[in-house]
Amino acid sequence: MMNISEFAQIAGVSKSAVSRYFNDGYLSEDKRERIEAAIAQTGYAPNIAARAVRTRVTKLVGVILPKLSSESCARVTEGISEVLNREGYKILLINTANDAHQEIESLELLRQNRVDGIILLATVFTDLHKSVLSKVRVPIVLVGQQLKGFNCICHNDEEVAYTLTRRMLQNGAKHPALIGVLQEDRAAGAARRAGFEKALEEFGMTCDPRMMETAQFTMDSGYDCMRRIVSRRQIPDAVFCATDDIAAGAMLCLRENGLRVPEDVMVCGVGDSKIARILYTPLTTARLHHKTAGIEAANMLLSAIRSKSVVPRSLQLGYDVIERQSTQQTELKYETV
Amino acid sequence: MMNISEFAQIAGVSKSAVSRYFNDGYLSEDKRERIEAAIAQTGYAPNIAARAVRTRVTKLVGVILPKLSSESCARVTEGISEVLNREGYKILLINTANDAHQEIESLELLRQNRVDGIILLATVFTDLHKSVLSKVRVPIVLVGQQLKGFNCICHNDEEVAYTLTRRMLQNGAKHPALIGVLQEDRAAGAARRAGFEKALEEFGMTCDPRMMETAQFTMDSGYDCMRRIVSRRQIPDAVFCATDDIAAGAMLCLRENGLRVPEDVMVCGVGDSKIARILYTPLTTARLHHKTAGIEAANMLLSAIRSKSVVPRSLQLGYDVIERQSTQQTELKYETV
DNA sequence: CTGAAAGCGCTAACAA
DNA sequence: TTGTTAGCGCTTTCAG
Numbered sequence: 283m284m285n286i287s288e289f290a291q292i293a294g295v296s297k298s299a300v301s302r303y304f305n306d307g308y309l310s311e312d313k314r315e316r317i318e319a320a321i322a323q324t325g326y327a328p329n330i331a332a333r334a335v336r337t338r339v340t341k342l343v344g345v346i347l348p349k350l351s352s353e354s355c356a357r358v359t360e361g362i363s364e365v366l367n368r369e370g371y372k373i374l375l376i377n378t379a380n381d382a383h384q385e386i387e388s389l390e391l392l393r394q395n396r397v398d399g400i401i402l403l404a405t406v407f408t409d410l411h412k413s414v415l416s417k418v419r420v421p422i423v424l425v426g427q428q429l430k431g432f433n434c435i436c437h438n439d440e441e442v443a444y445t446l447t448r449r450m451l452q453n454g455a456k457h458p459a460l461i462g463v464l465q466e467d468r469a470a471g472a473a474r475r476a477g478f479e480k481a482l483e484e485f486g487m488t489c490d491p492r493m494m495e496t497a498q499f500t501m502d503s504g505y506d507c508m509r510r511i512v513s514r515r516q517i518p519d520a521v522f523c524a525t526d527d528i529a530a531g532a533m534l535c536l537r538e539n540g541l542r543v544p545e546d547v548m549v550c551g552v553g554d555s556k557i558a559r560i561l562y563t564p565l566t567t568a569r570l571h572h573k574t575a576g577i578e579a580a581n582m583l584l585s586a587i588r589s590k591s592v593v594p595r596s597l598q599l600g601y602d603v604i605e606r607q608s609t610q611q612t613e614l615k616y617e618t619v
Numbered sequence: 620m621m622n623i624s625e626f627a628q629i630a631g632v633s634k635s636a637v638s639r640y641f642n643d644g645y646l647s648e649d650k651r652e653r654i655e656a657a658i659a660q661t662g663y664a665p666n667i668a669a670r671a672v673r674t675r676v677t678k679l680v681g682v683i684l685p686k687l688s689s690e691s692c693a694r695v696t697e698g699i700s701e702v703l704n705r706e707g708y709k710i711l712l713i714n715t716a717n718d719a720h721q722e723i724e725s726l727e728l729l730r731q732n733r734v735d736g737i738i739l740l741a742t743v744f745t746d747l748h749k750s751v752l753s754k755v756r757v758p759i760v761l762v763g764q765q766l767k768g769f770n771c772i773c774h775n776d777e778e779v780a781y782t783l784t785r786r787m788l789q790n791g792a793k794h795p796a797l798i799g800v801l802q803e804d805r806a807a808g809a810a811r812r813a814g815f816e817k818a819l820e821e822f823g824m825t826c827d828p829r830m831m832e833t834a835q836f837t838m839d840s841g842y843d844c845m846r847r848i849v850s851r852r853q854i855p856d857a858v859f860c861a862t863d864d865i866a867a868g869a870m871l872c873l874r875e876n877g878l879r880v881p882e883d884v885m886v887c888g889v890g891d892s893k894i895a896r897i898l899y900t901p902l903t904t905a906r907l908h909h910k911t912a913g914i915e916a917a918n919m920l921l922s923a924i925r926s927k928s929v930v931p932r933s934l935q936l937g938y939d940v941i942e943r944q945s946t947q948q949t950e951l952k953y954e955t956v
Numbered sequence: 957c958t959g960a961a962a963g964c965g966c967t968a969a970c971a972a
Numbered sequence: 973t974t975g976t977t978a979g980c981g982c983t984t985t986c987a988g
Contacts, residue, residue: 283733283756285965296975301967310973325754327731331671332965335980340668345712350700351693360687363714372732375682375712377700394664395709396620417662419620501893530897556838560867562899622981633959638983647957669981673964958988965980972974 284326293320304328334396343583344374344392346385347403352499353555354572355403358425361576362401369584371398382406386414393418399583401425406466421586423579427469433586434596435579439469439552442568442601443477446550447522449566449603451485453611455520455548458482459493461507461532462524470499474524474552493518497528504531512539519547520609526551526558526567533561533608548609554602564606571599621663630657641665671733680920681729683713683722684740689836690892691909692740695762698913699738706921708735719743723751730755736920738762743803758923760916764806770923771933772916776806779905779938780814783887784859786903786940788822790948792857792885795819796830798844798869799861807836811861811889830855834865841868849876856884857946863888863895863904870898870945885946891939901943908936 290297295313302308303317320326334340343366347355359375366373374397378384385402392400399420404427415422415432423433450458460478463471475494482489492514495507504523511518512535523529529551533543541547543563551558554569578597585591627634632650639646640654657663671677680703684692696712703710711734715721722739729737736757741764752759752769760770787795797815800808812831819826829851832844841860848855849872860866866888870880878884880900888895891906915934922928 286967287965297966298968298975299973302974305967308973313974327727329672329965330732331668331677332980333967334668335666335672335965335982336967338980350687350697351690353688353690356688356693359712360714360716363687363712364716367714372728373712375696375700375710377697377704379697379701390664391709395667501897527893534897556864557894557897560838560871560894560899561897623983624981634982635959635984639958642983645957650958666981669964670983671964672966672981673983675964960986960988962983962985964982964984967980968978970975970977972976 283329284324286328289320289324289326292324293317338396340396340398341371342374342395342397343371343580344376344388344395344397344400345403346376346378346388346392346400348378348380348385348405349499350377354553354570357572358403358576358579361573361578362580363576364573365577365580365584369580371584380405382408382411386410389414389418399423399587401579401583404429406464407468421583423583423586425575425579427467428596431594433582433594435575435582435599436469436596437570437575437599437601439473440477440480442552442570443474443522443524444481445477445603446552446566446568446609447478447481447520448484449605450520450522450548450550450609451481451487453548453609457493457516457518458487458489458520458522459495459511459518460489460522461495461497461504461511461528463499463528464496470524470552474522478522490516492516497524497531499525499527501527501531501534504528505535506531508532508535512536512541517541517547521547521549523549523551526553526555526565529565529567529608530557530561533563533565537562543608544610545612550609554604558604558606561608563608566606566609567604569602569604571601575599620666621661623665626657626661626663629661630654675733677733677735678708679711679732679734680708680917681711681713681725681732681734681737682740683715683725683729683737685715685717685722685742686836687714691890691907694909695740695913695916698910698915699917700913701910702914702917702921706917708921717742719745719748723747726751726755736760736924738916738920741766743801744805758920760920760923762912762916764804765933768931770919770931772912772919772936773806773933774907774912774936774938776810777814777817779889779907780811780859780861781818782814782940783889783903783905783946784815784818784857785821786942787857787859787885787887787946788818788824790885790946792855794830794853794855795824795826795857795859796832796848796855797826797859798832798834798841798848798865800836800865801833807861807889811859815859827853829853834861834868836862836864838864838868838871841865842872843868845869845872849873849878854878854884858884858886860886860888863890863892863902866902866904866945867894867898870900870902874899880945881947882949887946891941895941895943898945900945903943903946904941906939906941908938912936
């Protein structure tokens with residue numbers, strides 16, 4: 283592939299003219315035309331890496347995520363991609379496969395690649411994370427988790443869980459259970475559990491530890507947790523699940539055990555994923571606006587890159603409760619739809 | 620951030636020594652240690668862009684895909700990421716949002732970025748595509764579609780559709796319908812339809828055009844297509860759907876119309892996505908090994924990059940039929956599980 | 957095994 | 973407005 287000198291020669295102009303054509307464009311019409319003609323003829327395109335060396339700007343944003351084949355991550359990334367693409371930035375994608383170790387390494391990789399900024403779809407923060415993160419010298423935005431001193435886009439996980447749980451209690455649940463995720467995940471784990479407990483407290487209840495299970499972010503894991511609960515012979519009449527996938531697994535297990543949703547057990551999830559709508563019993567859940575989160579994260583990052591502003595900002599997104607059949611009140615038949 | 624000269628000075632060695640440390644490692648133990656100590660002290664890491672300018676190797680692979688929030692694309696990308704990551708290559712991700720125009724532009728973008736290779740999760744090939752693709756000067760692998768003269772990883776779409784359809788006919792279906800996708804998609808569109816028709820032919824049937832609909836790749840679209848079929852008052856007793864999402868929409872519509880699956884209408888999809896397992900009636904489908912496709916695509920690309928071999932190779936992956944309840948024979952009750 | 961020096965392709969002063 | 977020139981940070985001969 284040709285370089286700028288050779289191309290300039292073909293176009294019959296100087297290197298600077300070519301450079302100006304692709305940058306500020308401080309150029310006479312004559313030269314502009316000759317350059318355009320030469321491009322059409324040769325297909326010349328400037329070498330981005332060389333430009334990056336010179337300008338110290340890569341127009342590259344690193345996106346670190348734990349898992350692509352999770353609907354929420356994919357949607358966030360679509361949002362990110364949409365605005366970055368439009369603004370002429372490219373995405374260096376790093377899938378850590380849920381490996382905290384890789385997450386740390388990624389940061390190093392991105393540093394070597396001199397990305398202009400980083401978006402981290404975060405899960406768990408260890409002390410190591412915090413220490414490495416605070417050493418990063420480019421703007422960074424965290425999505426899905428809140429960490430003091432950093433730019434964040436997050437959801438109101440506690441309120442979401444609180445609202446959904448309360449809904450089930452209002453609809454008559456007396457023995458609620460929780461299938462959450464690990465507490466180290468401050469958002470999907472700790473906060474959602476806190477919301478669950480807050481609702482219980484409001485109704486003067488406390489949750490039996492045997493009614494609380496911790497799942498992975500998968501259907502299978504939700505299934506296993508539900509089976510563990512059911513095996514204890516004290517069947518709950520409502521289950522709050524930290525994600526829709528977990529809820530789907532839980533429902534599968536309930537069905538296998540001859541328990542009807544919502545007649546015997548109410549179930550709800552979080553995320554409004556595709557599956558929620560089409561489950562055996564349509565699932566009550568909360569829409570979390572993942573794509574919007576991605577869009578806002580990218581916007582926040584760009585403005586940080588451009589303004590060099592150092593004041594960390596934190597944006598909490600709203601949510602919508604989607605009430606479906608899985609949490610309907612069924613004792614008073616005339617109230618069901 | 621420091622450069623190699625400054626760092627070499629701190630370490631008390633020459634630039635060349637530092638470079639050798641990070642590359643071939645033709646170096647005395649003494650210098651090696653001093654360099655390592657200096658790294659620990661300063662956190663120096665070489666600038667990848669400068670290296671790329673010099674070596675003309677970016678260790679960057681462009682991945683172009685139509686849509687991230689599609690389970691199949693996400694899984695392919697996970698496979699790609701897994702091997703590329705391991706081999707020290709990075710992913711430049713481009714989400715075209717199903718826009719053929721953007722797909723073309725992406726190729727240009729990747730050229731400017733001097734990626735070492737390209738993986739294209741392909742959908743539709745226009746003549747423009749072919750012409751642009753043949754101008755690409757780096758190795759390229761197509762996933763999901765077959766195109767003569769290019770490296771491809773693809774599925775046996777026709778056989779998949781044939782096998783699934785035949786299964787429904789064997790189970791007693793007499794009036795099969797098809798909800799496919801546009802024919803321009805040679806794989807998911809044309810080939811799957813061909814397989815469907817081949818099975819019908821084998822059973823001495825032809826398909827009434829009113830029993831064939833073309834959907835987008837979404838649940839909603841599957842729903843709409845099914846509604847159109849149902850509205851014609853000639854209800855099929857089996858529906859082959861080109862994807863699981865489409866099948867899910869179709870089943871939703873059937874249920875709303877009081878039609879039972881599989882008793883009144885059998886349904887099957889393709890892809891073995893998460894939803895298939897947990898639908899109202901568990902869906903018969905075919906597992907397509909998307910992640911494997913990604914892994915193989917990345918391996919194929921790497922070997923092309925390394926060997927500079929120019930002979931295009933084409934790899935067709937196998938599939939597994941997952942027979943679930945949605946296509947069960949129901950007239951002979953004792954044969955159902 | 958080592959260091960000096962040339963140069964990858966580009967941009968940005970600077971002087972014209 | 974333009975062209976010349978000096979680097980950006982790195983690798984890689986080449987001569988020692």
